Amino acid sequence: MTEVRVPRVLTIAGSDSGGGAGIQADLKTFQELGVYGMSAITAITVQNTLGVHGVYPLPPEAAAEQIEAVGSDLGVDALKTGMLFNAEIIRLVADQIHKFGWEKVVVDPVMIAKGGAELLQNEAVLAMKEHLLPLALVVTPNIPEAEVLAGMRIRTMEDRREAARRIHALGPKIVVIKGGHDEGGPDREDRDHEEARIYGISAGADREENLEKHSEEHSEEHSEEHSDKYMKEILAEHTEEQMEKHMDKHQEDHTNNHKNNHKNNHINDHINDHMEDILKENTEKHMEVHLDVVNHPDDQTRTAMHPEKYSHMNSPIFKAVGNDRDPQVIDLIYDGAAFTELSGKRVNTVHTHGTGCTFSAAIAAGLAQGMSAFDAIRSGRSFIQAAIEDGLNLGQGHGPTNHWAYQRRLGVLR
Template sequence: MIPKALTIAGSDSGGGAGIQADLKTFTVLGVYGMTAITSITVQNTVGVFGVYDLPAHVVYNQIKVVVEDIGVDAAKTGMLSSEEIIKAVSKAIKDFRIENLVVDPVMRAKSGDSLLAPSAKETLIKELLPLALVATPNIPEAQEMCGFEIKGLEDMEKACKVIYSFGPSYVVVKGGHLEGDKKVDVVYDGKSFHYLEGKYVLTKNTHGTGCTFSSAITAFLAKGEEPLEAIRKAKHYLQSAIEKSLDIGHGHGPLNHMWML
């Protein structure tokens, strides 16, 4: 039986992030991908020109029918732009006992456009994060959740502990926004810190890195990997996807999800 993974996220019409990036990642990593679309964005490499949320009950029902018919070995959440959608997704995760959940707390697009209503942040922290096996905030997202500036490794470790206290079993604070030739992600499992190094790649084509990383973790979890190993393997996949990124469009181009092919 092929492993099955579900992405609960927004659609990116430019194809570089959101469910499009997730499905490409699932496919190339040998996992059958399914979707519960939360929002439709009018988006390209330059920016986000519109966000249209689906009704919360429609998001819930997409998850329901997929779980009941096909089954889900692992799932991830991406863009959940409203309080109502976050509550519907959290209810579905509990109602249908979805385990191996990766929460990518998407708050902004690469262009800087906001993708999360301010009122929804607290709901995400209180209702969704406690259900997560793995949470994968970048530094701006971690700063939003923790309420302090992150300037280096020590701050990242502190942020990991704060976010871990919200309920996920593993926290990955991604270091891509910090200066330096090496990009270090800090992983915390409640007992120990683990450090994943990646070399800096000089490219503007990094649209969809967060979506791709979280969906790669989800794919490896669906295949039965332990969380730490899933995170390590996802980091390796992402590094190569950035190194071989595609110069498409006039803004931040996408990663090359198909580099393995």
Template sequence: MKSIPRALTIAGSDSGGGAGIQADLKTFAAFGVYGMSAITALTAQNTVGVRGIVEISADFVALQIRAVVSDIGVDAVKTGMLAGASIVSAVAREVRQLGIEKLVVDPVMVAKSGDALLKPDAASALVHEILPLALVVTPNLHEASALVGFEVRDLEGMKEAARRIKSFGPRWVVVKGGHLESSPLDLLYDGVEFHEFCGPRFDTPHTHGTGCSFASAIAAGLALGLDVPDAVTRAKAFIIGAIREGLPLGKGQGPVHHFHELYRLAGWSFPSPTSKPHRNANG
């Protein structure tokens, strides 16, 4: 009997459904991967911004992780918003004790609205406790800048940031260039070679959840047995389609469309967003 691919997301909940745990589980489902979750924080959030955050206790986060892994098992894990240093430490401890090898770390620090999602004391813990355990880490330009201590603005800066982040211990680094002023480009680095992934920009504001979904798509690919370059390639194709078909919901930045491929195959549709190639790419 063929085993069912399984992935666990350890992240915050987005009450608006566009990012965080909700985006991760939708992405896993879109890839045909069974999704599980360990919630680190509850956010009161919509397409406009974050109104409040309630952090879950580190012990309860650890209990969620152990509960699902001890029973159901897991093929890949993705971390997102870890909120505070105690949660970072608890997650790192569980990853080590459970022997999790396929760990994708999305170093969530700031929401697209500009709201802080990671406490200052947690950033150091993230670098020293989580990144050394990561198979893949996926910072955007802002997160890469925060991690390395200088502003990353172009391809050469992305390469230098990737080298420095690699020195923190992850086996692969993906620096996402969706915020580049030039053509959007993501850079994959294994400590030896750089691999560039290019994509179009889309003239759409509906990009909420892009970073979460990209990282969880990589985790889904790993759960399916793909190697890292192939998982990143498939995740890039997925997120391009999800942005292109972004959903015009709410008064701010609507979410990307996680089930765009299913809707296309089934002939279903939502109201058509304005998604001309021009302006946005994964974050």
């Protein structure tokens, strides 16, 4: 009889002292999903919910040696990469993946923290494109990262599809462009003018033509100086937008928190007095959530070309709660043949620190468990949706997500 072995997953990423992103988020996700987690740390960040206060990269060999130690002894069924910080670390990590012949590789091309700190040096983008992306089964850029990797602005879903095609051409088998950052943004005219400023093109009627011309020149040029400037502009712009939204929401949250303090004390007393009742009630509430999911008629997954290929995505357990009237967040998947949109309810919260890390870690866990890439992505989406919806409200800033939420909803109350 063959012995059943626990799936083993490695994360190669930076440490987040605040516990919401990076290695810490990854290991929490692995544990929740029932896989054995291992880590190779690339950098130590001094971080809390208010931001990144320091970055201490480890010597590149430290990452390579950790991977060697884990790979040569415990073995790795799937892995994910997160913050890699510099080109040398990227090269050594890629060498190790290549040497061990690992195929279930999820690359989360982390570039910048939500608060604006640089988690990947500008000049390392080229190394990521050349050395790491070709080894990826799944790559999961957010919109600003996709803009940098594809060398184009993303304003519409068609832009996103074009960016996905370009990134796919760099070698990964499946591209997932996440939609967390797509909150509508400035109107088309403003974006046109902003784009014109960055590209140095006109914003008038001949705009599309100019943009196309620019994009051709851009791919021919590939000058590092140009892509450095381009990357800085894109990332700075997105960060400013996010910070403004964050500050508004944060002030609102603070007022609400204050108002809720008395109420919370009462609730705590109540919980202590009636623990059993609360737990029972919670279980019923979670069952209702499931029923809502099961009965929901409109599956929010739209499959562009091969519905039969993705029929497993109709599995009720993997459906996000929500409906078409809710503001949506859409992740776009491209496998070189078809586009699939995964959409779910957009949660109105500032506590989304580490969402990308958690999502990619959950995908790696699914792959290690033998899921297809699409199932793993779908299940990763459900994991992060639950983690954002049932937020923990920790810290004074941009708080972490709730890594317990997914299992709790499945009825495992802990």
